[in-house]
Amino acid sequence: MIEILTANTPNGKKITIMCEEIGFEYKVTKINIYKDEQFNPKFRAISPFSKIPVIIDHDNNTSLFESGAILMYLGEKSGKFYPKDERHKINQWLMGQMGYVGPMLGQHHQFHHYNPGKSEWGEKRYFKIAKTIYKDLDERLEKSKFLAGDYSIADIATFPWIARHEWHDVGLKNFKNLSRWYRDISKREAVIKGFDLLKREEKIPGV
Ligand SMILES: N[C@@H](CCC(=O)N[C@@H](CS)C(=O)NCC(=O)O)C(=O)O
Known part of the structure; x- marks a missing residue:
């Protein structure tokens, strides 16, 4: 267990x-x-x-x-x-999420969502990075149904971050391929169940 x-x-x-x-x-x-x-x-x-x-x-x-x-x-x-023969490919997208997508969008949450008006520099910097992340993911998903080919732990790692797209204000609907990926994953029964298992209880300052 x-x-x-x-x-x-x-x-x-x-x-x-x-x-x-x-x-x-x-x-x-x-x-x-x-x-x-x-x-x-x-x-x-x-x-x-x-x-x-x-x-x-x-x-x-x-x-x-x-x-x-x-x-x-x-x-x-x-x-x-996480199939054995695809691990090197999956690891790239997983590590990209861990080292870049998550931490950068997390900073964007801090400056844009939680603390607007406190640092123009921070707001601009992370807004620009957030837009770049959306563009780069969209480009990838134009070529591939999921990030590393088939649905994998790389998608599972990335999805909950893109699920905060309303906070990001980047306009998910303008990114056709990323939107399609997002919709496909949102419909999965396991994702619906796992995503909302712990309901949000209060405004979170740390993510
Ligand atoms: N790289 C870590 C990041 C984990 C992380 O930042 N967790 C946050 C919540 S999403 C946390 O525990 N924050 C509490 C704190 O920073 O004190 C992972 O992916 O597991």
Whole structure:
């Protein structure tokens, strides 16, 4: 059984979506990051950067932090959405999400959505990067139905970030291929279930 220690944020949603997709038995333990529960020493023992999500695989008493590493682990363990012969291709898009798409859109949330008017420089910089990310993803999805060919953990990692498109103000509908990808994934039963598992309880300053 997989225990997911998480909160209702894009990085957290990746893992509830993945568990729904692969059909593993799982339970969710909520970490209230707005009440600093991520700094609790017991949690920090399995999450050294004090971040959600984390999983504990109770089948073998293993814990893992970092959403990309967790998706790879669950993909390997289930044999789903992370085929062995496509891993190098999937890893590129997964790492691109982890190192670029997520962190940059996260900064855009900070400047554009949560703190408008505080830094013109920050707002402009991350708005420009957000638009570039949409354009680059759209270009990729013109050539490929999903990011790395077939639906994979790279799409699962990227979807919850694009799901915040209203905050981004970039105009998702202007990106034909990205919109098609977004619509296709939104319709998946596992995505619908996993995405909203933890309903938003309050305005989140950190994502
Ligand atoms: N690279 C990490 C990022 C995780 C992350 O930033 N988690 C945020 C919520 S989405 C968090 O735990 N924030 C609490 C804090 O920064 O104190 C991952 O993908 O797992």
